Amino acid sequence: MGRTTPVARARFRWTSAAALITTFALGFAVAFVVGSWTSGPDATQRRIAELEQEEARRDIAQVEALIDLARGGRERLTPVLRAMAGASPPGDAAPPTAPTAEEVRGWREVVAGEVRRYEETPSAGNGVNVARTGMRTAVQQLAAAVDGFAAATTAPEPLASDLLALAGAQRALAVRAWSVAALQLDVISVDAGKGHVHVQLPAGPGSDALPADTVPEGTG
Numbered sequence: 001m002g003r004t005t006p007v008a009r010a011r012f013r014w015t016s017a018a019a020l021i022t023t024f025a026l027g028f029a030v031a032f033v034v035g036s037w038t039s040g041p042d043a044t045q046r047r048i049a050e051l052e053q054e055e056a057r058r059d060i061a062q063v064e065a066l067i068d069l070a071r072g073g074r075e076r077l078t079p080v081l082r083a084m085a086g087a088s089p090p091g092d093a094a095p096p097t098a099p100t101a102e103e104v105r106g107w108r109e110v111v112a113g114e115v116r117r118y119e120e121t122p123s124a125g126n127g128v129n130v131a132r133t134g135m136r137t138a139v140q141q142l143a144a145a146v147d148g149f150a151a152a153t154t155a156p157e158p159l160a161s162d163l164l165a166l167a168g169a170q171r172a173l174a175v176r177a178w179s180v181a182a183l184q185l186d187v188i189s190v191d192a193g194k195g196h197v198h199v200q201l202p203a204g205p206g207s208d209a210l211p212a213d214t215v216p217e218g219t220g
Helices: 006-087 101-117 126-152 159-191
Strands: none
Touching: 006 101, 006 126, 006 159, 101 126, 126 159
């Protein structure tokens, strides 16, 4: 039997080392794949569940904040809406009567405050965003109605009467828009476990505003 040459011994050592490295790499790859397969999806699902819970808590907080905002707005706007209805009665109930400039300034102060309250749009889900946007649109429409009443205070007849009628129509549209948003708020309040919340504004006959109590408990 021949002697092993230095070259042969070196080749043997290199082959053995390469085989060991290859075996280690394959073992690591298999362990990684098995570990990812057994724990990866569960970790991802847990993270998704955590994010969904965070979003749900955020939406509940936003629903509560919007309920408080809407209730406060209803209290502040109700006297203004009733005074507007007296100046421009819906339908043919009575002839319009122009308000004084001082009265209109008071209305503008209240309505402008509500417009400012809805300028901020916190991050929330679609349900909250729809309700908030509807109420923002309603108070903006009400601000336009105030402008109409203001113009009527200085306009001559018959323009003054026309402006009063137009302002009254804008008021009715504002109340109608608010009623849709109030119904949406009722829906998301029930879904959030807060129960029914009725924040409709005084509408009067012929306004076509959506009434309260149209959302059954537990539906959304």
